[in-house]
Amino acid sequence: MQALDVTPKVWERLLAVRRGQSCACCGQWSAAERTALALYGPLARRDLGPVTVAQIGQSLDGRIATVTGDARDVSGPGGLAHLHRMRALVDGVVIGVRTALHDTPRLTVRMCEGADPARIVIDPRGRLPNDAPVLRANGARRIVVQAVDMARPEGVEVIRLAPVEGMLAPADIIDALHRAGLGTLLIEGGGITIARFLEAGLLTQLHVAIAPLLIGGGPQGLTMPSPSARLADAIRPDTQVYSLGSDVVFDCALSAGAVAARQPLHTAPARALRS
Numbered sequence: 001m002q003a004l005d006v007t008p009k010v011w012e013r014l015l016a017v018r019r020g021q022s023c024a025c026c027g028q029w030s031a032a033e034r035t036a037l038a039l040y041g042p043l044a045r046r047d048l049g050p051v052t053v054a055q056i057g058q059s060l061d062g063r064i065a066t067v068t069g070d071a072r073d074v075s076g077p078g079g080l081a082h083l084h085r086m087r088a089l090v091d092g093v094v095i096g097v098r099t100a101l102h103d104t105p106r107l108t109v110r111m112c113e114g115a116d117p118a119r120i121v122i123d124p125r126g127r128l129p130n131d132a133p134v135l136r137a138n139g140a141r142r143i144v145v146q147a148v149d150m151a152r153p154e155g156v157e158v159i160r161l162a163p164v165e166g167m168l169a170p171a172d173i174i175d176a177l178h179r180a181g182l183g184t185l186l187i188e189g190g191g192i193t194i195a196r197f198l199e200a201g202l203l204t205q206l207h208v209a210i211a212p213l214l215i216g217g218g219p220q221g222l223t224m225p226s227p228s229a230r231l232a233d234a235i236r237p238d239t240q241v242y243s244l245g246s247d248v249v250f251d252c253a254l255s256a257g258a259v260a261a262r263q264p265l266h267t268a269p270a271r272a273l274r275s
Helices: 008-018 031-044 077-089 097-103 170-179 191-199 256-261 270-274
Strands: 051-059 092-096 118-122 142-146 156-160 184-189 205-211 238-243 248-253
Touching: 008 031, 008 077, 031 051, 031 077, 031 238, 031 256, 051 077, 051 191, 077 184, 077 205, 092 097, 092 170, 092 191, 097 118, 097 184, 142 170, 156 170, 170 191, 184 191
Parallel strands: 051 184, 051 205, 092 118, 092 184, 118 142, 142 156
Antiparallel strands: 205 248, 238 248
């Protein structure tokens, strides 16, 4: 397991990488600082083309909430800081309508420096009320992806897609968000939404942050719509493990491009960086 240290110098460099003003490799760094750059650098870069990463925080026994739905303290301080760093480095954060209704998330950046990403809610049937916290104006883009003709508050962008068997196809959602100018996306929740994008083969990376607690019941982190019947058919990502202090994160690369992006920018083969 690799220990990381997100010092102010490291974070300043990562924000510069996000702006296209620097790289994540050159300079004098401690081993833990360089590990932090290795973890977050691929997400900050904009030279890799469209990137879609998902993040889920769960307990040791694979739960994301209790049987009563309490999910507020599943992640420890390190896991929460990790999530906010990811938000600060992406163009947009995507959640499903159930997460928006149950958890009332703000999807803002509060535990580190950085701009708020676009807030995107997948709401096929128009269940999200227009006064939901996620739709409140704060200067960041607000987008609802829906299948119905439902008016939204001024300033909220609506992407209307045709449903497929009553649901919005993950590929159609990603394509529409790319056309809207959002290339680096974070699928933040919930577990069902993440699983649909994962099964569709649309994730570049998956971060699984595990907190040291046992809940004993409640919803599981990831349940695939069509799970593998044989272990030989299971997804086996190229995985790096990092200590976040209170939590541990598994950084799972799900594409050849994601594996190549872990290499220092100035030594990775150009062909691999474009894949």
